[in-house]
Amino acid sequence: MNELINGFPVLTVTGLTQGAIYALVALGYTLVYGVLRLINFAHSDVFMIGTFGAIWTWSAFGFDANSPRPSVGGALGLIALAIVVAAILCGIFAMLVEVTAYRPLRARNAPPLAFLITAIGASFVLSEGMAAFTNRRQFGVPAMLPTDPLFSIGSWQVTPLQLTTIAVAILMMVALDWFVQRTKFGRGIRAVAQDANTAALMGVNKNRVILLVFLIGGLMAGVAAVLSDMKAASTRFNVGFLIGLKAFAAAVLGGIGNLRGAALGGILLGLAENYGSAVFGTNFRDFIGFLVLILLLMFRPTGLLGESLGRARA
Amino acid sequence: MRQIFVRAIGGVALAALVLGGAAACKQDEGGTEGGSASKVCDLKIGFFGALSGGDAGLVTPGKQAADLAVKQYNAEHADCKVSIQAYDSQGKPELAGGLATSAVGDAKVVGIVGPAFSGESETANPIFQQAGLPVITQSATRPSLADNGWAIFHRGVGNDFSQGPAAAAYIKSINAAKVFVVDDQSAYGAGLADEVKKALGATVVASDKATDNQQDFSAIVTKVTSSGATALFYGGYTEEASPFLKQLRAGGYKGTFVGGDGIYDANMLSVTGNADVEGAVATCPCAPATTAKGTFVQDFKAEFNAEPGVYADVAYDLTKIYLEAIGEGKSSRADIQAFLKSYNKAGSATGVTYKWDDKGELDPAQVRVWSYIAKNGAWAPDKEIPKA
């Protein structure tokens, strides 16, 4: 308990940071679920590919774990570039998963559980493929942003990395919300989410909308991957699994299919894990995460904000 | 027509039943071939451990090192080659039993490097024991493994009991008033951390546990910094230790980071990066016998284009022991077992003198724990830690 009280400011800030990453990954789960009613298990491995995308980008510029920290301007540029590369890479892989593993099944109107198996298959292919490609090695992330606190209010300190992570995550979420609520493409997504067949009759190209949804989910995962790289400081072929699990839990916590719910769920999960670890020990971190989720679902069976993609579902 | 079909089926069924039953009773051949006087070629050395799945990072470097040793041997003995047979347990005890039986059934397999983890050793070693197939593990350090009466069991590294107190002695020697102990809940990490805690007593102000494949250590970092600890002991492997150390430094922890031999590898340096790993300490039951050391590191780099990872050097030496035995014409499991029992030489990669007692532990007099400090991108030998 003392540890929670003493460390409360730090725990809150770091919890928010980790929560922001969960939230970004959770968006990918929730978008796909909202449109297809499908748990995209391969999403966690798309995220994993993003973490490598960032490392490859940096190493192309000669940065590895041993490199000295670049200037702040240079670091921001490199981060922005890595985000672009990783997001594109993840977007491509997410679409590949959709085209190879899900679309053929949809064309045959396969039962929902069949999608679960191809999702698991795609997850095996991506993670084991990357394992073979990288010889199962662990890669260090070059130091980018300075670690000294940027500013502090009392005992609340915020480092540049934490600020960047939270800011980028908020930016992405606002952009996504705008995209889904305000643009023509977003209207297409909402239409398919509400009623795919009717939307198709109204002239919405269902397959294109679904591809778009996977692309967006992939982009978000790519952004999250770069942020997570800088926070975690290393990556391997199997980093996706745990974070994917948490992000999926976060999506359910907020109400799966609900974009704002995913954001809220991610942040709550990040905080709950941090506070819980401080009180009960880090070995119970995941236990607490799931306990919170289960208790919440007992009382709100469709998550905090309920299921919906852009509108309330009765 | 139907009658004929039925009768045909019935006849075939009966025949199959009788013959199938007979076949079922026939026992499978297996076991060792008798040690013949002439030189036996194409012998195999089994390499047993997690070569795929999440834990492979701890074992694959050792497999590569074993491959390297065999390649070097075969270059010299082109007329009578040896090969490595991989048994990929994925580190899972539930798979280890079957693979062990399989290795036992292959008469060409005369020795095993591994099983790499303590858990899988518990299921595999009884089977090896029954078949008299010698094993030398490069990384299973649970002390109780030696207490099962397995004659075939040999440990190529010191166990937790030898390393834990030494790590504690090191921490005492740097006069750390407050020590924080973290382990990764693995049999190895927790065992080591428990020994350290026992030996340090009241100087340990707090402890916490990480989990396998953990990426986000923010809660532990907060605890460490707020505890005011000046030294931290981490029981676990590079996979988690490297991001943990980096996050500790980013979180403002300035004290000493001490780990066991699980972090004494090149990846700890290259993945963490010089700036953050500088000053980190690894204890290892291995001596820095630079003179005795051969060209292992260079050879490994040339072969695999990477730094030798965790336990690569140990696996290399252990494979070479088997190769030495085979080179001397030992070709049966029993001969090699006898060879191991009387072995007493220093390994060229680790500098450890391999001499086993009757329980299969390295001779305690030979286990010398050294501390190594990360300096300028290399593990610099610091000092031999005196026995408590």
Added chain:
Amino acid sequence: MTDVRTRWRDFRHGVSARFDRLPKASKIGLIVVFIVFLYALPNKGFYEYLGLPLGEYIPLYTTRNDMATVLFQCGYYILLALGLNIVVGYAGLLDLGFFGFFAVGAYTVATLTSPRSKIFTEYNWLESPWPWLVALPIAIALSLLAGVILGWPVLRLRGDYLAIVTLGFAEMIRIVAQQNDWIFNGDRGISEIAHPPGKNADGSPIFAFDAKPYYWLVLTVIIGMVFLIRNLVRSRVGRAWVAIREDEDAAELMGVPTYKFKIWAFAMGAGIGGFSGALWAGQANFVNASTFRLEQSILVLAAVLLGGAGNIGGAILGGFLVIYVPEWLRSIGDVFGLPENVRIAGEPYDISATNLRYLFFGIILIVVMIFRPQGLWPNRRRAAEIKDREKEAMVGA
């Protein structure tokens, strides 16, 4: 392509129709022969007898892993798949944490029968370890109970929420087991678990390190379980499950106490899962927390759906394949004499079949599901429904 498929289907239907028309005695005879065949599988001699080419490589025999052990692993996975099939296939409840019940069964046997268990060494709750056979019913009962306890609150949830909650529970069980200082001893585990009883004529125990007796034991259990489940499914309970799967609200309106039957399905499945765990613990002789990873639950689910949800034969086929195929893939390198390492642009890569087998397995999962979305051996009724949907899709497109 379609031509081959229709021909294959005609052939299959022809065979099954022929089998149906056989007199009862011949039917039983055939089944007996098939069962004898199953009992003979682990013997290398059996393959020689079949005239399959011997040598370094034997088709279908797992040359890189002990065949009897692989078959035993298939066996306990088949049991798990049978249990999960009740939950997913019949009652239509998506359970992502099924391996948790396996853990309950395995740990019950481990703690009660191992002299190294903390019950004896630290807590002194009991005088001496119990025999395996006594611990077995307790293990099954406790898993059943765990199913009811878990089912009672969570079965009010539907669909994917149920999936994440069951997943969470399985993870929580694992995390509890992971605690080194608690009863289950974490990653250090519990060794010296008792084997099942029985002695050979010469006084040596039947159940020791050789996996064959275990395979025969698990095969016997599977056969018994198949009869049990068949009867259950054809009873009122089974019909209620199918009604729930097809439309829960409609079933409720028709007077089926859906909640009660869902708990029933959950508990039955859990009991079978626990049985499987108890058998496994008896063979493995050692249990630790790292065995019960989430991947295992997912693999069991893959087994049920790959084989064909809602069909006993499908669950058996799926449980067999998800273990057997990756193990068998280890030996395909021997078949084609493939190199184990290649060097591309100065970087060495391990391309051995052992290293890449889960990559292949993933591809197989995707391809099979695309061509047979209903699973390899589906329930006839479900297959018909799915075919209807397929037609709809064609019309829609």
